[in-house]
Amino acid sequence: MALSSDPAAEFFLGKFSNLEQLFGQAQFGVSIMDCDLRYVYVNDRMASINALPPKEHLGKTVRGVDPAVAMVVEPLLNRTIHEDQSFVDLEIRISKPGEPQQRSWLICSYPLKESDGSVTRCGLVVQDITEQKIRQSLQAERLQVEAFLSNLSSAFINVSVSDVDRKIEKGLQKVVNFLGFERSSIWHFTPDRSSLRITHSYALPGVKQPPAELMNLIPVWIDMIMVGEIFRISDVEELPDRFWREKQYCRDQGGIKSIMFIPASVGGTIVGAITFVSYSIKKEWPDELTQRLRLLWEIFANALERKRADQKIQNALAEIRQLKDRLEAENVYLRDQIDVEYKHEEIIGKSVAVRNVLQQIQQVAPTDSTVLILGETGTGKELIARAIHNAGQRKARAMIKVNCAALPAALIEAELFGHEKGAYTGAVSSQIGRFEAANGSSIFLDEIGELPLELQSKLLRVIQEGQFERLGNPKPVKVDVRVIAATNVSLAQAVKEGKFRQDLYYRLNVFPIFVPPLxxxxxxxxxxxxxxxxxxxxxxxxxxxxxxxxxxxxxxxxxxxxxxxxxxxxxxxxxxxxxxxxxxxxxxxxxxxxxxxxxxxxxxxxxxxxxxxxxxxxxxxxxxxxxxxxxxxxxxxxxxxxxxxxxx
Known part of the structure; x- marks a missing residue:
């Protein structure tokens, strides 16, 4: 029941008893104040808004009841009384000590006059719209989040495979900045599915980046991810004891307060997870937001899976092209050699010299050691090289032959190591070299003494490290090639004359075989x-x-x-x-x-x-x-x- 202590107010309410009854039942607060801004009447709703019984309002000023309210409404009420002016539907915000949420009021103020027209009181009508504003704010925030995630998702429609990684990194940055996280990372299971390995991550400046792999750091969380279970917690310190490793991980990461893992499934298989991390505040994880982020993560995961499948196809095509190039190269080289090879397959002879050569072939063939075959022109050095190759572990693939003296000096590097398109005038397409064609097999370098001095260092690197660069491409190419060399000149003498590198000579001369002249x-x-x-x-x-x-x-x-x-x-x-x-x-x-x-x-x-x-x-x-x-x-x-x- 609303109360009043002012006779004039009593007269007013008595005269308008039906109106007072209406005020008492209204869903908005109604109060009447005198010129000193003292309450002379409040209805029950106003008392509820001020959190003070009606009778404790009477005779007290607005400031006396609530200083925080007075700071906002006093200027308005004074203008209403002194300027005889009404104010309708003004929205004000009130911050009260101890309340984290500002209150929103929709107010109207009216001057109340005597019969002579003088303003002696004012009426204040208050509608507390705080909950309504919260709902509106949440709805607006929800719409913003939906629009943000929708726009972000649409960026992955028909995205090219080459652009997937950049788009995801940019997407993580937008998620962190828009939703108020401090780090977001994408993880994929290792091939043995024992751990998670990071593939993409974005963190605000100054925030620690996560480790490259989570092996044994978060075992319980990994088990949950493997079965597709979403995990989220607002306060890591509230984790049960069985999560002790996970709690330690959060501490080691610089003090993570809140964290969420969302697994992703592609084709029915869990492929990894996305994490969202908060350091500065305890983050709430409402279901609606979680589901939105899960859908976004699935879009990311499908784009990454499409990229992985494309890479697999490209790798397979590259391997096919490599095998095709190698087979074509082998066929070309074999056709080049077919007219000069000896037609009989066995080394023929009964002399002691021949038996010694055969014994050396048996000794060195099972190894991958470099062999240097010495002998005059026409003694059958290539036949010895083929015998070594055919008796070794690489016989399943053809031996590649290179006559170092027959190749023009300007083109010998491209012939041996290959070249990229445009590497030199006339290089209209990329081509693998003979070392690459001999990968997994043996290469026979005939007339090795004729190899230009500037290329000898490159050959030495291949023998020592098993790698080289194509002409026009700085990327190293790794090969597994057994080198068999032959010469009809004295390499030792060539070393003395400065025509042959001493270190290369020692590398070639691991197992010399001398082929006797006829x-x-x-x-x-x-x-x-x-x-x-x-x-x-x-x-x-x-x-x-x-x-x-x-x-x-x-x-x-x-x-x-x-x-x-x-x-x-x-x-x-x-x-x-x-x-x-x-x-x-x-x-x-x-x-x-x-x-x-x-x-x-x-x-x-x-x-x-x-x-x-x-x-x-x-x-x-x-x-x-x-x-x-x-x-x-x-x-x-x-x-x-x-x-x-x-x-x-």
């Missing part, structure tokens, strides 16, 4: 000749039953400067020119002649040039080349080869 193994010549006759018989469709003893003795006495290559050429020519079952090989003045029939000068010149070219492995220029042996200019020799029709 003149030091005369007893093997009959075996070699008959093996070649058998081979050429199949090629030419001829049957040879005998070789004159005297002819064989001549071959055994001959010094064979071109070694086995020269012998092979002689036997092949003899097979071509033979008409019966007897093969006659004629050796005249150290040059090969195979027929009793007379030859023209042009034919003799053609045969001699062909012989020398075979002896040098068809190398024309340089020291020991065919031009030097024939005492001709390289250009002149090229012209004679073309004119005479000399070919491999």
């Amino acid at each position: 003149r030091d193994r005369h007893e093997d010549i009959p075996l070699l000749v008959w093996a070649m006759v058998e081979e050429f018989s199949k090629v030419f469709g001829k049957t040879i039953e005998r070789i004159p003893r005297r002819n064989m003795e001549v071959m055994e006495r001959y010094s064979w400067p071109g070694n086995i290559r020269e012998l092979r050429n002689l036997v092949e020519r003899a097979m071509i020119l033979s008409n019966g079952g007897t093969l006659v090989v004629d050796i005249q003045d150290g040059s090969a002649a195979t027929a009793n029939e007379p030859m023209t000068m042009e034919a003799a010149e053609r045969n001699h040039i062909a012989l020398v070219l075979e002896m040098t492995g068809w190398r024309i220029r340089g020291k020991g080349g065919a031009a030097e042996i024939l005492d001709m200019k390289p250009t002149t020799l090229h012209s004679r080869i073309k004119k005479l029709g000399v070919s491999k």
Whole structure:
């Protein structure tokens, strides 16, 4: 029941008793004050708003009842009385000591006049709209959060795979700043699913970044994440004892107060979690916000999974391209070598020198040690290299051969180590080198002594570290290659002359094998000749039953400067020119002649040039080349080869 102590107010209320009854039941506060701003009437609602019984209002000033209210309404009431002015629907905010939440009032003030028109009182109508404002604020905040998360989610529609990481890092930053967190991180399970590994994270300046991996740091939380359970807590210190490691982790991280983990599932499998962390305040985790963040995290997780799947596809395609390039390279190199390889598969001979070589092959083949094969031109160094490769652990893949003397100096680096598109003039596409093609196999570097000095350091690095760079690309390429080198010159002498690196020489000379020249193994010549006759018989469709003893003795006495290559050429020519079952090989003045029939000068010149070219492995220029042996200019020799029709 509302009270009044003022006779005029009693008169007013008596005259308007129905109105007073209405005021008493109103959902808004009504009070009447005199000119000194003393309460002369309050209804029950006003008393409730002021948290003071009605009778304790009467005779007290507004300030006496509540100084905080007086600071806001006194100026307004004074203007109402002294200026005879009404104020309607003014929204005011009142901060009371001890109350964390400001109160919001919607007020109206009216001057109350006597019959003579003088203002002696004022009426104050108050509607407490605090709860309404809170609801509106929450609704507005909810709409803002929804709009924010919606906009953030829409950024991942059709996002390119290459942009996923940047978008997620930016998204985490926006989440932290907008929702008032101090750190947010994304974690993925390790392959064995024993721990979580960080992939993305954003923290406010000065906030400690989380560790790269959470192995054994938060075991209970990891177990919860693995079964898809969301975990959230506003005060970490309130965690039960079984979370003692988790509490210690939060302390070690600089004093985390509140934390939430949200797992993510892709294709029915939990792939990881996102965390939200607060250091400065205890953060509440309402269900609605949690669900919104869970949906956002699923969008992140699906984008990351799409990126991972794309990377898997790209890696598979890169591996296929690499294998394709390697196979193509191997095929090219094998086609290049097919005309110069020995057709018989076994090393033929019974001499002590050959048996020593075979024993060395058996010793070194099972290892991955570098081998240096020494010997004159035409002694079969490549055959020895193939025997080592085929008896070793890498025989499942083809051995790659490189003739260091046959490659132009300007292109040898690109041939050995590969190049990127545009690395030099004419490099219209990327191409792997021969070392990359030989990955997992063996590479045979013939004529290693001819390798340019500037490339020897790069070869040394490959042997020592198993890596190199393609031309035009600084990224190291790792390879697993066994190196077998061969030379017909003294590398030790080349080191003394400054033409060959000493450290590379020592790396190559781990297991040297010397291949004896044919003149030091005369007893093997009959075996070699008959093996070649058998081979050429199949090629030419001829049957040879005998070789004159005297002819064989001549071959055994001959010094064979071109070694086995020269012998092979002689036997092949003899097979071509033979008409019966007897093969006659004629050796005249150290040059090969195979027929009793007379030859023209042009034919003799053609045969001699062909012989020398075979002896040098068809190398024309340089020291020991065919031009030097024939005492001709390289250009002149090229012209004679073309004119005479000399070919491999």
